[in-house]
Amino acid sequence: MATASPLLLDREFLKTLEQVTLLCRTNLSGAVGHEHRSRTRGPGMEFADYRRYSFGDDPRSLDWSAYLRLGKLFLKIYETEQHIPVRILLDRSESMNFGDEGESKFLYAQRLAATFAYLALLHLDTTAVIPFADRLNKPLVASGGRERLWPVLQFLSEQACGGTTDLFSAVKEFLSQFSTRGIVILISDFFDEQGCEHGVEMLRSAGHDFVLLQVHSAEEQHPAAGGELILEDAETGAQRTVECSPRNAALYERRFQEFSTRLRRLAIRNGGRYARAVTNLPYQEFVLRSLRGGQVLA
């Protein structure tokens, strides 16, 4: 059982995150007046387009300069800035308690969760950190700016691994508690014996903009050939004797790669996004390069 220090993120990294924005789909509807851009046109600070004036429009939005040049009334259209909640689903099942060189998958996931929570608080959004395993644990909801990061870190550091993964039940419970659409960051190894498809499809059906962050260790991807082994599943306790020959290790890698590929395809086909984190890669590098260069951060 890994217990992380409250100082999950270093100050230099937090300073770097001030220049990073969490991307989200624009068709989400949230409370107006916040920093997230949306497809909704309306009062706001960001100019979006022009359109011809029609009766009933607010004359304060007329572009008088265009009228003087063209003799026609045009109306300036602005994008409405919305409040979009960011929910972070953190897998704390027993299978997360593995990793490389002292950095377990769970600690890595905790750092990522803290990063996303900080980004949400940085843009004055509401964030909720929701640990789960076979069911949902008590969440932490935080809002009000970056100063509220400390309770989030404290909450994350109090979490410990245990239990089996049941993504479907957890998502189902999540949807019953958080009905408002928003951004859902699902951080897990996705080692769910029942499969992840139903859970992801339920997120899609509920209209959430979700991101699947698969966290795994390097050894889980490339097991070392070590002769005959008795393997025990950390969650179920099931055992299996295998010959970890090079051939079998390669077969294992193939299966793991197929699993990751299916997971990415599942995310994309359901309108979500996907990223894969290996624990031997520093989390800062993963956030600032992999996530920023992808579809998650900008």
Add this chain to the structure above:
Amino acid sequence: MNWLALSPVEIAAVWTALAASALWLYLHHRRPKHKKVSTLRFWASVQPASRPRRRKLREPWAFLAQIVFLLLLVLALANPRWGPVADARSVAIVFDASIWSQMRPAGEPAWIDRESAEALRLLDSLPGDDRVLLLRGERDAPPILPFTTDRAAERRAILEAQPSSGAADLPRALETARSALGGASRGLLAYVGPGLVYAEQSRALDEFRAELESPAGKGGQPQFLMRLVGDWDKVQDRGITRLSLRRDAVRPDRWHILTQLRNYGGQKSDAVLAFSVNGQPLGQRKLTLAPNQIVNAEDELTWNQGGLLAAQLTPPDALQADDRAIVSLPAFRSVHVAVIAGSPSPFATDLLSVLSSDPYVQADVLPPAAAASAAPDVAIYQGASLTPNADFNSIYFLSGPSAARARPLRVTGWNPRHPVTRWVRTRDISVRNPAALKVEPGDAVLAYTEGDPPAPLILAREQGGHRILIVGFNPHDSNFPLESAFPLLMAGSIEWMTHSVDEVADARSTGEIDWPGPAVKVIAPSGKETPFARDDAGVHFLAQETGIYRVASNGGEASVAVNPPALPADRVQLTPTEVEDVKPEALPPAAWSMWRWLVVLAIVALWLEWWLYYSARERQRAAEAEQLPGDLPRVELDSELDEQEERSLRNPNLVGR
């Protein structure tokens, strides 16, 4: 180097055991390691490990190399040799550290030092593999060092060898050395010393040389070398060869001293012979000794006490060991003999007249009542029966029933081995009315009378710690008192009972000493304890020092004076072969020790085993890699997904701040 002298059977047994262990290790499957993983889902398609019912050697060639390695290793440990095995040469060196080695000529080093230097030179000329035995030249002396190749120990033993005061016995020492070399096919026998022998030893030495040179024994005989030290022609030594004493027959306190001296040198020698007792000078005389002359000097000494008489020659010469001799003077004490008689009788009168002729005896007549308080050394009784328990050493004259016409019986036999009758030989004695003596166990019959069987006439008995002589006739019924043998019988009886008189005191010479008596410890003059052997007659020990040996027993301590012997003075004449150098060893081709090459081959076999083992493993891995399923579908799938991902990246619906 020969770590383990294994026989072929032992080699096979050890190798079989090791090969069995190696086989078990090759067949042994390690217990699978237990490992916890996050999920088993990716292992589901992997075929589970199955244990074959019959174990199979996975790398047979590597195993073969392994057992070859073990065989070579065991053979190397056994250290087999190729070819005939050659023993190193055996060398026996007789190092003569006898009394002559104490010679220290003026201005020259002592002969013992020259002997040591010569022995070391001889030792240095020997190959390192030769086994050397160091013997002393004296008779029955223990070896200085047994056979060894440790040159440092041999040099140390030579340098630490101390000269003794005994005479060398070269033929015997050389024979002993040759016997020690007897088992060796090649050998070297060397003598280092002054080379001085007695005349009879010279003959024995010639015989020894002849045996060495004889054609029959030539093949197996060792090379014989002699290294003589000292310039015999310049030797100037005269010494005491014998010192003995004899008590005067009339005056017990007077001793006649016989001193024998010899001049060993080739020049005339003047010397002063001085005597002292217990350190008290008694007198001296001047002597002149011609070259090679033996002189007997006779002196007289009056001394009624015990002590040590020392004879000293001055001035000292090159060999001081024979300038002095000592001898123990026995103490003299007169014997009190009491004739027990109630009133003056012819028997007592006649007996007193006989006893008074012995100067060592103080005789008187005592009534029976006064005998106990007087406590005589010997009591003489006359009567018909013995006293049941004798309080003193006693002589009984018993007589049988008297008969007027009794026929005289002739005494037909005397016991010459008993000290009482040792000197009695007469056959002209007859007795009348002898007593019928009963011989008891332990009695010694000293005389018989005629008859069939002969009847015992005189008995010697030991009873209650006292000695008893039983004479079975009355002296007045015999012509024995008229014979000269009667005083001898009485004197012998008194001496047997009291041991009061030592007529001769003779000094002993170094060498083997036979001491008649019990002993628990023998202490040499230097204070060292001397080993000794017991036999029926007493103890036997080897005296190599001059001076007083103390023989300790439960009853007290006795002193044995030991002086130098008459020294051997015939110089050995060397033959040309005896002065040659040490012959170089004609060594047969030595057996080739194979262990080094076996170790090299074992290392090669070990390397080969590792190479075969790991190359087989690598080949197996490569074969498994070739059998991996292809990844073409995965590439196509990834391409499709990448395109979709690229399209979604261009989704304008994604916005950021």
